[in-house]
Amino acid sequence: MNFNMTTLLIGAVAGILGAAYFIYGKKEQRPVPLLSGALLCVLPYFIDNVLVLVLVCLGLLVAPFVIKIEL
Numbered sequence: 001m002n003f004n005m006t007t008l009l010i011g012a013v014a015g016i017l018g019a020a021y022f023i024y025g026k027k028e029q030r031p032v033p034l035l036s037g038a039l040l041c042v043l044p045y046f047i048d049n050v051l052v053l054v055l056v057c058l059g060l061l062v063a064p065f066v067i068k069i070e071l
Contacts, residue, residue, distance in 0.1 A: 006050055018040025030069070
């Protein structure tokens with residue numbers, strides 16, 4: 001895996017936002033923010049390409065606003 005400063009910075013920001021989404025999803029019992037948050041925390045470790053990483057993270061950040069699933 002190729003770590004450079006850009007990848008580490010994007011991973012850190014995604015992890016912080018992912019933790020916030022995860023906590024919100026757990027507290028409100030909403031599955032989409034919960035899953036998005038978990039994926040935002042984990043995916044930066046597996047994606048090397050910066051452009052793909054940014055696009056996936058943006059998609060996961062927008063997903064709770066687009067997908068409305070209530071339990």
